[in-house]
Amino acid sequence: MSMFKWDVVDPEPGVAVAPHQRLPWGKTIGLGAQHVVAMFGATFVFPLVMGLDANLAIMFSGICTIMFLLICANRVPSYLGTSASFVASVAAIRGQGGDSADVTGAIMVAGVVLLLVGVLVHFAGGAVIHKILPPAVTGAVVMLIGFNLAPVVAGIYWPQDQWIALLTAAFMVLAAVTFPGFWARIAVFLALIFGYLISLFADIIFGPINSITGSSNGELLDHDRVSWAGVKAADWIGFPSGDLLDGVSVVHGPSISLSFVLLVLPGVIALIAENTGHVKAVAEMTGENLDPYMGRAIGADGLATAFASAFGGSPTTTYAENIGVMGATRVYSTAAYYVAAIVAILLGLCPKFGAIVNATPGGVLGGITVVLYGMIGLVGAKIWVENRVDFGNPVNLVGLAAGLIAGIGGVTLKITDDFELGGIALGTIMVIAFFHMVNFRKSRDSGEVTRAL
Structure with a gap:
């Protein structure tokens, strides 16, 4: 059977539609649009927030989603959006x-590196991941990645417009928790629209604000919260182009x-956890055994x-x-998902859309x-809770403690005059090394006790 031939079904609402099936194209297109939102x-x-181009990211999210579906033989429904796992590393x-x-x-x-891990898992099985990166370690790394970002909010985004930031944050929290069903799942999108609107009203009512901007290096400037000069100048159709705030071309x-590679490698651990969790979640929802596709995913x-990333995405x-x-x-x-990917690619080819995105006020981002x-940091705690990590066990409590503080606090270790480890990279190394050091000792001691008995 062709990979691109789906069994057409049109069941009653609530009846599952499997990955190899599809609704009539009209409904499929509508559902694909829902995935885009x-x-x-x-x-x-x-x-x-990483200083990269949003238009290019949207376009590549569509291209990469198609790549993912093809590699997984259309068995693992998934959309590949922009990862948050590297945000802290990028800030560093x-x-x-x-x-x-x-x-x-x-x-x-x-x-x-993640690709090589996938190849290893495909041939060796998923057990190798759990042995090297048990939930206690994975949760700690994800937590230090998230909480390491606190100074970025405090120093870059929040000061641009603290009151807009506070209102946007309050709206996002309410939307994510109190809005019904699908609307709660798009709380980020709704908060962005809300923040955009109140920023426009603030410009009309209060006029320009005196604060730092994303490109002012901390200098206070008078500026409008929302400026659409770039939107008016942008074309409707075209490839992403121009320069980023640091002068590097959008496509580069x-x-x-x-030194910089070592800073981002901890994000690989988070991506392994995310992809593993995704495959397991989809398998549970569909009732299919997707373990053979874990490595592929x-x-x-x-x-x-x-x-x-090879093109600046x-x-x-x-x-x-x-x-x-x-x-x-x-x-x-x-x-x-193919429909969603095609829509994303088309959006990425609209520079005017990208200009609207890039005009997002700093306070809204704050x-x-x-x-x-x-939330990224608390996902680490969620991993601990879901896997019942026992912090009454000193292997978990003491083995992870030093790495967490080193990673979140930005501790550095100078190796040579030109090279040092710090922050997330050092914290991750300490978490993995200390955990396995004491876990190995405890396991060996337990084995000796067992043999003695």
């Missing part, structure tokens, strides 16, 4: 003087530096991340928002990121 907010917010790279080419070069290498080749995400990951849409509709058809970054 679900992924939309986070997919272009994260490129903005820029803090050390790196530019956008350094950012995409480091992320490209991380994508290749990567630059690779070992991880490798496909790695290839997609490396491919997008953003890293990718499987999106929980779209799992929510599948859970609500019980439609798991991969055909809907409100969204203060919630999102905290």
Whole structure:
């Protein structure tokens, strides 16, 4: 059977539609559009906070989603949106003087590493991941990645417009928790629209604001919260072009530096956890055994991340928002994801759309990121809870403690005059090394006791 031949079904609402099935094309297109809305907010917010181009990210999210579906033989329905796992690492790279080419070069290498992990899992099985990266370790790494971002919010986004940031954050929290069904799943997108609107009203009522901007290096300037000068100048149709805020071309080749690569490698651990969780969630929802596709899914995400970064695009990951849409509709058809991917590619080819995205007020980003970054950190705690990690066990409590503080607090370790480890990279190494050091000792001691008995 052709990979692109789906069994056409039209069941009653609530009856599941399998990955190899599809609804009539009219309904499939409507569902695909729903997936676009679900992924939309986070997919272009994260490129903005990483200093990359949102239009390019949207376009590559569509291309990479198609790549993922093909590699997984259309068995794992998924949308690849922009990953948040590298946001803290990107902030660290820029803090050390790196530019956008350094950012995409480091992320490209991380994508290749994830691809190799996927190949290993495909041939060796998923058990190898759990042995090296048990839930206790994975949760700690994800937590330190998220909480390491707190200074980024406090120093860059929040000061641009604290009151807009506070209102946007409050709206996002309410939307995510109190809005019904699908609307709660697109809380990021709704918060962005809300923040945009109140920023426009604030400009009309209060006039320009005196604050820092995203490109003012901390200098206070009088400026409108919303400026659409770039929107008016942008074309309706065309490839993403122009320069980023640091002067690097939107579409650019990567630059690779070992120091910066080490900063982003911890994000690979988060992507492994995300992809593994995604496959398991889809398997549970569809009732199919997708373990044979675990390695393919991880490798496909790695290839997609490396491919997008090679052209200046953003890293990718499987999106929980779209799992929510599948859970609500019980439609798991991969055909809907092809539709979503094509729509995303078309959006990416509209420079005017990208200009609107790039005009997002800094205060709005401040409100969204203060919630999102905290959520990233708390996902680590969620991993612990779901896997019942026992912190009464000193292996978990003591083995993870030092790495967490080093990663979140930005502790550095100077190796040579030109090379040092710090922040996320050092914290991750300490978490993995200390955990396995004491876990190995405890396991060996337990074995000796068992033999003695």
